[in-house]
Amino acid sequence: MAAADINAAVIARSAIYTQLARATAVLVGGRPAAEVPDRARATAILARHGQTLTQLYVGLQSAAVVDRDYPPSPAAMVTGPARSLRRAVDAIGVIGDILASHVPPGQTPRTPEGLAIQAGGGVQSGLADIARLTSAAIMIDIALPGWLDQRRGHLIEIYRPAAEAARWTASSRLSAVARELIALGRGHPRLHGLDVARPPLNPAPAVSNAGDAVAAVSAARTWMWQNPSELTSVHLQLGTQLGLAVHILSSTGDPEMIGGWRQAAIAAADLRATPPVGPACDTAAELTEVLRWLRSLSTGDRGEPGGRHLPQIARLNAELPFMAATLHKGLSAALQRRDLFVKDEGVLQRPAGSLVFRAAERWRPAVRGDDVVQDLARALVQRQDADNDHAQVSLSARAFPNPPRPRPSTPEPSWLPADPSSGRDVHRSR
Numbered sequence: 001m002a003a004a005d006i007n008a009a010v011i012a013r014s015a016i017y018t019q020l021a022r023a024t025a026v027l028v029g030g031r032p033a034a035e036v037p038d039r040a041r042a043t044a045i046l047a048r049h050g051q052t053l054t055q056l057y058v059g060l061q062s063a064a065v066v067d068r069d070y071p072p073s074p075a076a077m078v079t080g081p082a083r084s085l086r087r088a089v090d091a092i093g094v095i096g097d098i099l100a101s102h103v104p105p106g107q108t109p110r111t112p113e114g115l116a117i118q119a120g121g122g123v124q125s126g127l128a129d130i131a132r133l134t135s136a137a138i139m140i141d142i143a144l145p146g147w148l149d150q151r152r153g154h155l156i157e158i159y160r161p162a163a164e165a166a167r168w169t170a171s172s173r174l175s176a177v178a179r180e181l182i183a184l185g186r187g188h189p190r191l192h193g194l195d196v197a198r199p200p201l202n203p204a205p206a207v208s209n210a211g212d213a214v215a216a217v218s219a220a221r222t223w224m225w226q227n228p229s230e231l232t233s234v235h236l237q238l239g240t241q242l243g244l245a246v247h248i249l250s251s252t253g254d255p256e257m258i259g260g261w262r263q264a265a266i267a268a269a270d271l272r273a274t275p276p277v278g279p280a281c282d283t284a285a286e287l288t289e290v291l292r293w294l295r296s297l298s299t300g301d302r303g304e305p306g307g308r309h310l311p312q313i314a315r316l317n318a319e320l321p322f323m324a325a326t327l328h329k330g331l332s333a334a335l336q337r338r339d340l341f342v343k344d345e346g347v348l349q350r351p352a353g354s355l356v357f358r359a360a361e362r363w364r365p366a367v368r369g370d371d372v373v374q375d376l377a378r379a380l381v382q383r384q385d386a387d388n389d390h391a392q393v394s395l396s397a398r399a400f401p402n403p404p405r406p407r408p409s410t411p412e413p414s415w416l417p418a419d420p421s422s423g424r425d426v427h428r429s430r
Helices: 003-028 039-046 052-064 080-102 112-118 123-149 154-158 160-171 174-184 210-226 233-250 255-269 279-303 306-317 320-336 371-385
Strands: 341-343 347-349 358-360 363-365
Touching: 003 052, 003 080, 003 123, 003 160, 039 052, 052 123, 052 160, 052 174, 080 112, 080 123, 112 320, 123 160, 123 174, 154 160, 210 233, 210 279, 210 306, 210 320, 233 255, 233 279, 233 306, 233 320, 233 371, 255 371, 279 306, 320 371
Parallel strands: none
Antiparallel strands: 341 363, 347 358
């Protein structure tokens, strides 16, 4: 095998441990250890008990250290095991990038998922996933010295530091620490499905399945969370209608769950704001397209019930607690900048030359004490706190809930919110 392939494999092997250590630090909100100790101190730390997080981080950092620098090899020259290891480095790097998009190091979380991670939601299961990858990397280190010892002559001495690093990792307690973390992660909320949301697109992509719908909702929700000062009544109306439509199609007619989103949708329909522009308008279009698809599920196929679509709707149902939290944040921001309006008491006016008085519609800036604002805020808080099984648990504990299982029978949906493209419920303010 060419020296370029060997160099690439050795470099990629260290990069795997470095990326795993980086993902660990991002997930837990900082480096569990201030500095990387030498192998003697790392061995002592790994021998301790009750410090699995620190041990994992120290073990990963120490495993990445090789007492010799090898020249990088062009990607075009790399084949076989080296190419597979490089792909693994890229994949683990993406994991770290996705985590950092939600909980940027040293910054405020940028998404509701990031807030949940910061509060501990999904962290234990995420560490278990990192531990599983660590175990796989250790299996490579077990075989690596023998693979390197097949070289002849001076190459054995050149790659001796890499072989020694692999032997240390394979014989250390890092594998035992990984097994402990895997066991500790069982039964905890999982980070499975966590992704980097794309930005809202113009024009909004057509939604034809649950995957398209989840991508559109995630894009819209993430943008709204990061830009609460640009939310308008249109977003509040579309978001609440989305929650109502999903619960009508996914629930068994529970009046509490449906009624809560209906209350929110009715309250949001009575609010007005300046029309959205730019990305705010694109975000509204994404939500509108999802609503169109949801309505097609309840009205298509010769009027049959939408219950058979429950597995698809369940994926959207998992987005609703975070959607409610995002809308509540946007509502507070809109009230603060006085960009929400409610209908004021009408006045009678007589046009010049007319004997007939006419009622003139008047609007004023909304305040927190308005009934419609209180109704909307109360409903959104209740919806972000309501679990699929109606258990009152914290947001972080169910940060990434599993979709609910379909039930034996689901009644035919009796009502869906009005089409936002027709009527005053959505677009009069646009």
